[in-house]
Amino acid sequence: MKEQLKNLKLVALSKLSAKRLLEAKRLVSHCKRSDGFEPIFYWSSIENRKNPGIHEILCYTADQKLVGYVALYHFEEHEVEVTSVVHPDHRSQEVYGLMFDHMKKVIADYPVEIKRYVFTCNHESLALKEYLGNQGASCAGFTRKLALTAHQYEKLKNQKGSSALTSESAVHLRIAHYTDIPELIQLGVKCFGVSLRDYQRYLMKAFQDPTKVIFVVQSDNKIVGKLHAHIEKKKAYLYDLCIDPEHQNQGYGGTLLCGTLKDLFEHNIRQVVIDVSDENGSNWYEKFNFKCRTTYEHWKLPVFINPLKQREKQLEELLLNFQCYQVQDQMSDSVYKH
Secondary structure, eight states: OHHHHHTOEEEEESSOOHHHHHHHHHHHHHHHHHHSSOOOOOHHHHHTOOSSSOOEEEEEOTTOOEEEEEEEEEEETTEEEEEEEEOGGGOSHHHHHHHHHHHHHHHHTOSSOOOEEEEEEETTOHHHHHHHHHTTOEEEEEEEEEEEEHHHHHHHHTSTTTTOOSOOSOEEEEEOOGGGHHHHHHHHHHHHOOOHHHHHHHHHHHHHOTTEEEEEEEETTEEEEEEEEEEETTEEEEEEEEEOGGGTTSSHHHHHHHHHHHHHHHTTOOEEEEEEOSHHHHHHHHTTTOEEEEEEEEEEEEOOOOHHHHHHHHHHHHHHHHHHHHHHHHHHHHHHHO
């Protein structure tokens, strides 16, 4: 095993070239065929890396064959999410250790203090889960990927009352536009507990992206619910479904979902996908003929912070602040003299 590890070479990159991206996708496809389940990677994020820093770690054999790939995502300020895959012929605790040890060194150099890793993996990834357990990580939750095909949607259309409302209010379904932003911000803040400024920035990005659409349901000319769709070729990904708390359990969610599905499938979408992180949500979507395709688990591991490294960062911050104060003092003296 030690000889095998010596012949492996790690490459750390901020972004994958077109050639390396193709290599990574081929490795994932091979593992899917071999294992019978699909490793998870957020390809949209991987293909559109913009932030500086290392995000990709690739493991090659001496003859330049890609046998391991780790992708890092910085979705939360003090958290790094990790997805990974290792070729079945090279899969071992030692190879996982080689890649993840290098990952920890890379993350230690991030400008922001990282307090935990979140490893997201298919629930059938037994070798990886064994390694994570040995490292002290624990499963903190799951995500189910549900899908609805055009054929399954035809069956849904034949179900009586699939889009009926229990409310007697006048209901209107439509696509959101810029003038709806103030209402959508208030709805998002109320449902998700996010800050007004952050959600405004989030919505502006969504409206500027031609691949994203926001569907809304109105009652008495007031937006009471919304659902986002990200469209890629013939597939649509749904996310951020929310209904105003005062209008929940009145059928608005089902009406919004059915109206969204109708619009998407009428525009030649062949499959609609959504990720759900709780049992009740999964059961609710299954009522609309969504089928569970796979389940991903999220394993959390606290980051060990080297006290010396932490002290170095604190000294760097103090020095930086001191230099800033010096500049400010010099500017004040200059203004006073003039």
